[in-house]
Amino acid sequence: MPNPNAKFSKARRSQRRAQYYNRLEKNAPELTSCSNCGATHQMHRACPSCGQYRGRQIVAVKTDA
Ligand SMILES: [Zn+2]
Numbered sequence: 001m002p003n004p005n006a007k008f009s010k011a012r013r014s015q016r017r018a019q020y021y022n023r024l025e026k027n028a029p030e031l032t033s034c035s036n037c038g039a040t041h042q043m044h045r046a047c048p049s050c051g052q053y054r055g056r057q058i059v060a061v062k063t064d065a
Pocket residue numbers: 034035036037038039047048049050051052
């Protein structure tokens with residue numbers, strides 16, 4: 001059976017796993033602030049707090065909660 005011919009040190013193992021977390025950060029959705037209400041929302045998506053995207057009302061937002 002094929003086997004690794006050397007044990008990877010803890011440093012090597014940590015470096016490999018650290019790349020995974022760097023990738024998570026890179027693939028995190030880009031956030032921007034809404035031009036209408038100023039809330040933080042995902043880029044190229046309607047604002048969750050006011051429901052507007054590029055100045056137009058896209059999603060109906062419940063005002064009473
Ligand atoms: Zn907004």
